[in-house]
Amino acid sequence: MGALRAAAETAAALLLEGYVDRWVEGAIFPCEVAFFLARCMTEDVSVVVESGRQDGYSTEILGDWARRNGRKLVSIDLEQDPARAAACRRRLAHLPIELVKGSAYEEFGRWADRLRGARVGFLVDGPKGWPAISMMAAGLAENVRLMAIHNLTVGSGERAFFEQFGTEVFYETALAEPGPRWRELRKREIEVAIREGAARSLEMSSLGVLVLDSKRRERIRGALRKEFGLHQPRVVRALWSLGAYRATTKLYGLSYRLLGR
Ligand SMILES: C[S@@+](CC[C@H](N)C(=O)[O-])C[C@H]1O[C@@H](n2cnc3c(N)ncnc32)[C@H](O)[C@@H]1O
Structure with a gap:
């Protein structure tokens, strides 16, 4: 718990170096990015794979952290x-x-495979929901330390999926007694979100960050759920392992058209 608190202070200090005021509607909130970074620090992640870049708010912060600490970032977007x-x-x-530039449904497969020798953290902010979860689940191997997804709205099945592993997947519970920099970051974040008329709730964060151990990895990799429709993680993984990356994007599209998920 002490290590996470200390890492959160380091992450908050980075965000306080001019990133709070640059937040734009639609982007991950500053405290959420800081929480993901703090977990990257405690889990010693060497490469982050992000999907969903848009104007690059989260990407720039992650990239800055990578530059300062000799880490790397792969950022995927449809552009x-x-x-x-x-x-x-x-x-x-x-x-x-x-x-x-490309579909995360295929690029995640390519990059997850290329990065088998690195300590990897996944962060998905586009696509969203169950498709994003099955895509990350398909990419899990022993080297993946973290999986995180944005927009886990309160009351959703996707949020419940993350919460089954413990409430510390959200910063409010993981950082019950944060340090002074974190508290400052939170205060500034609220001011900026109010100023910008943020559409999302300021009460509850929606970035779930799951720390993986071998038991969790196995459980998530092998999950079979009706919400995954045709894109069950083991099917996606099988297509990727055959090099059928394009077919994976088609599978997600077909699942949506036939089953609405
Ligand atoms: C909410 S924005 C990301 C915001 C960014 N993470 C931030 O905090 O500033 C969502 C992005 O996801 C991308 N996206 C949606 N579906 C995608 C897919 N299947 N593959 C790759 N990118 C996707 C969109 O192009 C869009 O730029």
């Missing part, structure tokens, strides 16, 4: 708006980030 994507790439050019 559907070329002008927006180009502006984002320019902003991030100075950081050690592998910027990937």
